[in-house]
Amino acid sequence: DSGVTQTPKHLITATGQRVTLRCSPRSGDLSVYWYQQSLDQGLQFLIQYYNGEERAKGNILERFSAQQFPDLHSELNLSSLELGDSALYFCASSAVTSGEAPSTDTQYFGPGTRLTVL
Amino acid sequence: AQKITQTQPGMFVQEKEAVTLDCTYDTSDQSYGLFWYKQPSSGEMIFLIYQGSYDEQNATEGRYSLNFQKARKSANLVISASQLGDSAMYFCAMTPLWGYQKVTFGTGTKLQVIP
Numbered sequence: 001d002s003g004v005t006q007t008p009k010h011l012i013t014a015t016g017q018r019v020t021l022r023c024s025p026r027s028g029d030l031s032v033y034w035y036q037q038s039l040d041q042g043l044q045f046l047i048q049y050y051n052g053e054e055r056a057k058g059n060i061l062e063r064f065s066a067q068q069f070p071d072l073h074s075e076l077n078l079s080s081l082e083l084g085d086s087a088l089y090f091c092a093s094s095a096v097t098s099g100e101a102p103s104t105d106t107q108y109f110g111p112g113t114r115l116t117v118l
Numbered sequence: 119a120q121k122i123t124q125t126q127p128g129m130f131v132q133e134k135e136a137v138t139l140d141c142t143y144d145t146s147d148q149s150y151g152l153f154w155y156k157q158p159s160s161g162e163m164i165f166l167i168y169q170g171s172y173d174e175q176n177a178t179e180g181r182y183s184l185n186f187q188k189a190r191k192s193a194n195l196v197i198s199a200s201q202l203g204d205s206a207m208y209f210c211a212m213t214p215l216w217g218y219q220k221v222t223f224g225t226g227t228k229l230q231v232i233p
Contacts, residue, residue, distance in 0.1 A: 043223040056220045109163035
Protein backbone atom coordinates (compact mmCIF):
# COMPACT_ATOMS: atom_id res chain seq x y z
CA ASP A 1 0.00 0.00 0.00
CA SER A 2 1.58 3.26 -1.18
CA GLY A 3 -0.50 5.47 1.11
CA VAL A 4 -2.08 7.30 -1.85
CA THR A 5 -5.83 6.78 -2.13
CA GLN A 6 -8.01 7.26 -5.17
CA THR A 7 -11.75 7.12 -5.55
CA PRO A 8 -13.68 5.73 -7.22
CA LYS A 9 -11.89 2.57 -8.25
CA HIS A 10 -14.09 2.10 -11.32
CA LEU A 11 -16.28 4.54 -13.21
CA ILE A 12 -18.55 3.82 -16.15
CA THR A 13 -20.22 6.72 -17.90
CA ALA A 14 -21.52 7.84 -21.27
CA THR A 15 -20.05 10.11 -23.91
CA GLY A 16 -20.62 13.79 -23.27
CA GLN A 17 -20.76 13.38 -19.51
CA ARG A 18 -18.56 14.89 -16.83
CA VAL A 19 -16.81 13.02 -14.01
CA THR A 20 -14.59 13.88 -11.07
CA LEU A 21 -11.75 11.70 -9.86
CA ARG A 22 -10.44 12.19 -6.36
CA CYS A 23 -6.99 11.65 -4.90
CA SER A 24 -5.60 11.89 -1.38
CA PRO A 25 -1.80 12.02 -1.21
CA ARG A 26 0.41 10.29 1.31
CA SER A 27 0.51 12.02 4.65
CA GLY A 28 2.99 14.89 4.47
CA ASP A 29 3.33 14.92 0.68
CA LEU A 30 2.80 18.32 -0.89
CA SER A 31 2.97 17.39 -4.56
CA VAL A 32 0.26 15.60 -6.50
CA TYR A 33 0.55 14.35 -10.05
CA TRP A 34 -2.06 13.00 -12.44
CA TYR A 35 -1.36 10.47 -15.17
CA GLN A 36 -3.43 8.80 -17.85
CA GLN A 37 -2.63 5.27 -18.96
CA SER A 38 -4.28 4.02 -22.11
CA LEU A 39 -3.44 1.12 -24.39
CA ASP A 40 -2.47 3.27 -27.35
CA GLN A 41 -0.79 6.20 -25.55
CA GLY A 42 0.98 4.47 -22.70
CA LEU A 43 1.50 6.36 -19.45
CA GLN A 44 1.11 10.09 -19.98
CA PHE A 45 1.78 12.84 -17.47
CA LEU A 46 -1.16 15.21 -17.24
CA ILE A 47 -0.54 17.80 -14.54
CA GLN A 48 1.27 18.48 -11.26
CA TYR A 49 0.25 20.52 -8.23
CA TYR A 50 2.47 21.60 -5.39
CA ASN A 51 0.85 22.85 -2.19
CA GLY A 52 -2.25 24.03 -4.01
CA GLU A 53 -0.56 25.59 -7.02
CA GLU A 54 -0.25 24.21 -10.53
CA ARG A 55 3.43 23.59 -11.26
CA ALA A 56 3.73 21.56 -14.44
CA LYS A 57 1.45 20.68 -17.29
CA GLY A 58 1.78 17.75 -19.65
CA ASN A 59 -0.52 16.35 -22.28
CA ILE A 60 -3.72 17.48 -20.62
CA LEU A 61 -6.70 18.24 -22.82
CA GLU A 62 -8.63 21.49 -22.43
CA ARG A 63 -11.69 19.41 -21.49
CA PHE A 64 -9.76 18.23 -18.41
CA SER A 65 -8.98 20.31 -15.37
CA ALA A 66 -7.59 19.69 -11.93
CA GLN A 67 -7.12 21.39 -8.62
CA GLN A 68 -5.48 20.77 -5.27
CA PHE A 69 -7.34 21.85 -2.18
CA PRO A 70 -6.00 23.32 1.10
CA ASP A 71 -6.10 19.88 2.72
CA LEU A 72 -3.87 18.74 -0.21
CA HIS A 73 -6.33 16.32 -1.76
CA SER A 74 -6.75 16.76 -5.48
CA GLU A 75 -9.52 16.31 -8.00
CA LEU A 76 -9.30 15.70 -11.73
CA ASN A 77 -12.36 16.82 -13.67
CA LEU A 78 -13.04 15.31 -17.07
CA SER A 79 -15.80 16.84 -19.15
CA SER A 80 -17.45 16.26 -22.54
CA LEU A 81 -16.16 12.73 -22.32
CA GLU A 82 -15.27 10.83 -25.47
CA LEU A 83 -14.73 7.13 -26.08
CA GLY A 84 -11.00 7.77 -26.30
CA ASP A 85 -10.92 9.06 -22.73
CA SER A 86 -11.40 5.51 -21.47
CA ALA A 87 -8.22 4.78 -19.53
CA LEU A 88 -6.67 4.15 -16.15
CA TYR A 89 -6.09 7.43 -14.35
CA PHE A 90 -3.38 7.49 -11.71
CA CYS A 91 -2.63 9.96 -9.03
CA ALA A 92 0.85 10.04 -7.50
CA SER A 93 2.32 12.07 -4.68
CA SER A 94 5.76 13.06 -3.48
CA ALA A 95 7.12 15.12 -0.62
CA VAL A 96 8.29 17.96 -2.87
CA THR A 97 8.92 19.57 -5.36
CA SER A 98 9.07 23.30 -5.09
CA GLY A 99 11.24 23.31 -8.21
CA GLU A 100 13.76 25.52 -6.50
CA ALA A 101 16.26 22.86 -5.55
CA PRO A 102 17.31 19.49 -6.92
CA SER A 103 15.03 16.81 -5.67
CA THR A 104 15.29 13.07 -5.63
CA ASP A 105 11.81 12.51 -4.34
CA THR A 106 10.08 9.42 -5.55
CA GLN A 107 6.52 9.52 -6.74
CA TYR A 108 4.24 7.00 -5.10
CA PHE A 109 1.21 5.97 -7.08
CA GLY A 110 -2.35 5.36 -6.00
CA PRO A 111 -4.28 2.29 -7.19
CA GLY A 112 -5.86 4.21 -10.08
CA THR A 113 -9.37 4.89 -11.30
CA ARG A 114 -10.47 2.89 -14.30
CA LEU A 115 -12.73 5.06 -16.44
CA THR A 116 -14.88 3.48 -19.12
CA VAL A 117 -16.75 5.76 -21.48
CA LEU A 118 -19.55 4.04 -23.41
CA ALA B 119 12.95 17.02 -23.91
CA GLN B 120 13.34 13.62 -22.34
CA LYS B 121 12.86 10.25 -23.95
CA ILE B 122 12.88 6.74 -22.52
CA THR B 123 13.24 3.70 -24.75
CA GLN B 124 12.43 0.16 -23.67
CA THR B 125 13.10 -2.10 -26.63
CA GLN B 126 11.85 -5.36 -25.13
CA PRO B 127 8.05 -5.51 -25.31
CA GLY B 128 8.04 -8.92 -23.65
CA MET B 129 10.45 -11.29 -21.94
CA PHE B 130 10.42 -14.72 -20.37
CA VAL B 131 12.63 -15.89 -17.54
CA GLN B 132 12.88 -19.15 -15.66
CA GLU B 133 12.04 -19.03 -11.98
CA LYS B 134 15.16 -18.46 -9.80
CA GLU B 135 17.14 -17.11 -12.75
CA ALA B 136 18.31 -13.50 -13.11
CA VAL B 137 16.89 -11.23 -15.81
CA THR B 138 17.89 -7.84 -17.21
CA LEU B 139 15.32 -5.39 -18.51
CA ASP B 140 16.77 -2.77 -20.84
CA CYS B 141 16.24 0.97 -20.65
CA THR B 142 17.98 3.71 -22.57
CA TYR B 143 17.26 7.37 -22.19
CA ASP B 144 17.91 10.70 -23.80
CA THR B 145 17.91 14.05 -22.07
CA SER B 146 19.54 17.45 -22.23
CA ASP B 147 19.37 17.83 -18.46
CA GLN B 148 22.63 17.59 -16.54
CA SER B 149 20.98 16.27 -13.40
CA TYR B 150 18.23 13.71 -13.55
CA GLY B 151 16.75 10.75 -11.78
CA LEU B 152 15.92 7.35 -13.17
CA PHE B 153 13.21 5.09 -11.77
CA TRP B 154 11.78 1.67 -12.30
CA TYR B 155 8.17 0.84 -11.54
CA LYS B 156 6.37 -2.50 -11.57
CA GLN B 157 2.76 -2.82 -12.67
CA PRO B 158 1.18 -6.21 -11.91
CA SER B 159 -2.00 -7.31 -13.62
CA SER B 160 -3.99 -5.75 -10.78
CA GLY B 161 -2.97 -2.36 -12.17
CA GLU B 162 -1.19 -0.52 -9.38
CA MET B 163 2.20 1.10 -10.03
CA ILE B 164 4.81 0.00 -7.52
CA PHE B 165 8.06 1.92 -7.07
CA LEU B 166 11.08 -0.39 -7.22
CA ILE B 167 14.33 1.52 -7.40
CA TYR B 168 15.86 4.94 -8.00
CA GLN B 169 19.20 6.11 -9.43
CA GLY B 170 20.42 9.69 -9.50
CA SER B 171 22.59 10.80 -12.39
CA TYR B 172 25.23 11.99 -9.92
CA ASP B 173 25.33 8.69 -8.00
CA GLU B 174 28.63 6.92 -8.50
CA GLN B 175 27.38 3.57 -7.30
CA ASN B 176 24.64 1.52 -8.85
CA ALA B 177 21.44 1.45 -6.81
CA THR B 178 20.27 -1.78 -5.20
CA GLU B 179 17.06 -2.66 -3.41
CA GLY B 180 16.85 -6.26 -2.32
CA ARG B 181 16.66 -8.42 -5.45
CA TYR B 182 16.57 -5.36 -7.69
CA SER B 183 19.65 -3.56 -8.93
CA LEU B 184 20.04 -0.84 -11.49
CA ASN B 185 22.94 -1.14 -13.93
CA PHE B 186 23.61 2.54 -14.62
CA GLN B 187 25.96 3.39 -17.48
CA LYS B 188 25.88 7.14 -17.86
CA ALA B 189 28.07 7.39 -20.95
CA ARG B 190 25.84 4.91 -22.74
CA LYS B 191 22.69 6.52 -21.33
CA SER B 192 21.38 3.21 -20.10
CA ALA B 193 19.69 2.25 -16.85
CA ASN B 194 18.95 -1.45 -17.00
CA LEU B 195 17.02 -3.20 -14.24
CA VAL B 196 18.42 -6.49 -13.02
CA ILE B 197 16.15 -8.83 -11.08
CA SER B 198 17.99 -11.64 -9.36
CA ALA B 199 16.44 -14.98 -8.38
CA SER B 200 13.17 -14.36 -10.25
CA GLN B 201 9.95 -15.33 -8.53
CA LEU B 202 6.52 -16.04 -9.99
CA GLY B 203 5.28 -12.84 -8.38
CA ASP B 204 7.70 -10.87 -10.52
CA SER B 205 5.49 -11.44 -13.56
CA ALA B 206 4.31 -7.94 -14.43
CA MET B 207 4.89 -4.91 -16.66
CA TYR B 208 8.00 -2.95 -15.82
CA PHE B 209 8.37 0.72 -16.65
CA CYS B 210 11.52 2.78 -16.76
CA ALA B 211 11.06 6.49 -16.08
CA MET B 212 13.10 9.63 -15.68
CA THR B 213 12.74 13.14 -14.35
CA PRO B 214 14.94 16.22 -14.20
CA LEU B 215 16.18 16.96 -10.72
CA TRP B 216 15.89 20.69 -11.14
CA GLY B 217 12.61 22.29 -11.85
CA TYR B 218 9.28 20.63 -11.67
CA GLN B 219 9.21 16.88 -11.75
CA LYS B 220 7.72 16.10 -15.10
CA VAL B 221 8.23 12.37 -15.34
CA THR B 222 8.65 10.61 -18.66
CA PHE B 223 7.86 6.90 -18.86
CA GLY B 224 8.94 4.25 -21.32
CA THR B 225 6.49 1.93 -23.03
CA GLY B 226 7.20 -0.91 -20.65
CA THR B 227 8.43 -4.51 -20.78
CA LYS B 228 6.13 -7.39 -19.93
CA LEU B 229 8.02 -9.96 -17.90
CA GLN B 230 6.71 -13.48 -17.48
CA VAL B 231 8.36 -15.83 -15.00
CA ILE B 232 8.08 -19.49 -15.90
CA PRO B 233 7.98 -22.13 -13.18
